[in-house]
Amino acid sequence: MPKRGGGRQRNWEHDHFEHDDRTHTNNTRRVSFKTGTNKGKNKFRTWKDPKLLLDDDIDMGSSGGQVHTQGRKGPFRGRGGRLNSPAPRSGHGLPKKKFVAGLLPWYQIIIPYGAKHEKDVVLRALLSFISPEVFIPHYYKINGNAAVFYVDDVKIAEKLFHADRKIVMSDGFKLVVIVRNSAPSVIIDAVMKEKMKQAMAKRYNAATKALDLTKFHTDPDLADVFCALFRPMIMLAVIDIIADNIPDLEALNLNDNKLHGIEHLKILSTKLKSLKILYLGDNRIPFVGSLDSLKSLPLVELFLKGNPLVNRFNDHEIYVSDVRKRFPKLTRLDGVDLPPAIGFDVSEDVTLPPRQQSFLVDPAGQDLVREFLTQYFAIYDSESRQPLLEAYHEHASMSMAANYLSNDNRNSPSARLNAYISNSRNIMRITERESRRRYLKTGRLQVVSFLSDLPKTTHDLMGFAVDLIVFTPNMIVLTMNGVYKETSTAGNPTRSFHRTFVVVPNTGGGFCVINDVLYVTNTTKEQEEKAFASGESITTPTPAQPLGAPVAAAPSGVTDDTRKMMLNMLGQQTGMNEFWSMNCLQETGWDFQRALFVFNQLQSEGKIPPEAFVK
Structure with missing residues (x-):
């Protein structure tokens, strides 16, 4: 007796790769009581975590495709109102498939049974459908009976998604196009590092000590390997190559490399200590706070135009201020010279005065x-x-x-x-x-x-x-x-x-x-x-000499007019006659303030005789 439900179990991947576009009618119902193994709110967690998506240990090609259908909420009611009946097949009431942009900037395009056509035939058919848009197929290869390649543009990926079963080939079959949010796998070995080094060598300007890595993954020397700098492991490998070969690099251009998370770039401050100019334009850096990982760099020029973080600011002055807080030495931002920063006019090599106890x-x-x-x-x-x-x-x-x-x-x-x-x-x-x-x-x-x-x-x-x-x-x-x-x-x-x-x-x-x-x-x-380490106390200073001590010579810098003025002032404030005032000033080297203090000290001790006040 045949098993209930009849017919063979359909294999999704096998069906598409064998490419049968004929219509099958099978109304036999299948009921399954098997308990699902992936329950709970974290079932699809890896698709919502960009850090996990950027982890090179995750095989993005086997984690589900870009094809999404908007299912019904709750169990499906079949004919007659029964619960948990199987959903009707395509063409019997299911909503149209929708394209949902992924978190990664790369998309895998699978053409089931595409091996039966030449590469140029498949690409011309796709280009004709999405015209006037054009795309570059990265890493095109035949995998079994399927043709597989990658694109790095979400708009192109969406147009290719809508090309599914709408292109009729010369043999009469409709071309199936599967779009997945997935990046090519990569293994950084000695061969790949050598290719990267050769591509970087031709992009280096020794005269200006500048390295241009704009759209590095599109370099012709890297056509057969995946070398996208938004993958942390590839970026770190590039930094190591720079540090080993051009450690005195002063300018680095990373424009248009689809960079998103840049936390790992904090290593630049230790690997490239001479780096002063950094271009990060036309990437996907979301927030100005993402730049905190680069604060240790002594940057004088920075280019950020084309990143989402710039569009978050309604006031350009606030944008400039926030960036400058992280890079105080910045003199040029987004290709525009900045006004001088408000600060103290102190040279960088100035040293603070020595510490004094008193x-x-x-x-x-x-x-x-x-x-x-x-x-x-x-x-x-x-x-x-x-x-x-x-x-x-x-x-x-x-x-x-x-x-x-x-x-x-x-x-x-x-x-x-x-x-x-x-x-x-x-x-x-x-x-x-x-x-x-x-x-x-x-x-x-x-x-x-x-x-x-x-x-x-x-x-x-x-x-x-x-x-x-x-x-x-x-x-x-x-x-x-x-x-x-x-x-x-x-x-x-x-x-x-x-x-x-x-x-x-x-x-x-x-x-x-x-x-x-x-x-x-x-x-x-x-x-x-x-505290009390010395075990000593301040000793009482030696008392000042009596006012009748030998007269010291007046310093050469004191003029006669100055001496007369100080003599009159001291006499007025102390009440002493001219003779004693003269002696007091001479003994203190014609230092008026010291002479006044010495007088007050001796007067409080009763050491000034009465004749000093007789005029």
Whole structure:
């Protein structure tokens, strides 16, 4: 008894390659209860992933064709309304086949039973049908009874798709045309590399150190091999050949090679370090972000016209700006000179000034600064800070802010800043106006009282970084960074601080702090390792010589008029007579600011005799 369903199982590929265009009528129904093996939403995932499609390990020729039919949704109802009946055969209600463009730029054209005709006959028939369009058949060969070739244009592929069974050949049969989205297979061996090298050699201009690889796959020397640069493995092989033979290449033209993903081109920055001009026009680069893989190249000229990424910008200026962010040295884009970039006029080989532990706007203030810091922190680190009352102006003001380092472990007891956070005047945290006023200490009594309540400390004076940024007779501004240990806290934690003093002359002839800003935070690991490494402290500088010391000769660059002017100014500001003012200026080398500071220092110590003020 014959099997239910009768007839032989039709083989799709065999039927087309044997090329029988006659009409068969077979109304025998076949019912199958076999469970499908490819279920789920990822059944056709490989056709939606361009990276997988570009993987050379995937055989694109066996992954289904370009022929798509738009089936019905849900099970088919046959005659009589039964579910799951087989769909009717072609010509009995199925929608017309539609061409769907693939993700790859290459299409395989299969002419079943095309071997019975000469190559020229088949191509002339196809060209006549799609006229006036023309195409180049790549890698034409006979595979069994079929003729197979490739085209690299989606418009041509679509026209050939619609030529299926519409061309009548001389023997009366209709030409079957199958279109698949598939790229030719490729194996890069020594023979292929040699052909690539020969094709590249004739495209290289030694005078300009430029290599033109425009439409590289169409080169006559590569007619019998597939050498499309949009395949990563082929592009990387080309880069290796360039690096081995012309490593000093300065210009590379990759126009019209159907490039899409260019992530692998980041190797250019290591292989071709002299590359400054790159043409990528008329390709398929989708987004400007795709260029990030090339940011390491020191490009001065770039050509991107003809890529989808350019059309995504409605504003040309934004397009230029986005490209320039990635290539700051760019002077020419898409064949147009760019205006000079806004920046600092600094030569490329300029070196930064050497790092300094401290900065003094005027070297004459060095001794005064050292003396001030030594005396201030000697009192600050003592058992009682009350003597600091003499160091602050009557109307002095002070504020303190504290914060944790971003990478600090706040749960560590030694890292907690509880003694500071509660009094911190961080204006990012204290937003209420009255609170900000309350956290600001005004008047010497409030300032010293507040400082006395802070933990007892020992400062690493030798590790200070001090900047003297203002040094005038009427004001000194000091900033400093350093570390200290809390001597009254368990574990003696180390803290980092930044402090700014604004110092002005006081009525008694000395100096006092009128503004004090303190910032406290945790120390970094590096600061802890270097803290108190020397075990030394700043020594008190040698006192200045008495004003009655031998007179130094005036420098030759100081004129008589200048000396008279400085002499009058010093007498007016200090109250000394002309004789003592002259001695003071001569001993300081006619440095007016230093002479004034020396006077104030000695006056505060009571070392200037009363006769200096007798006129």
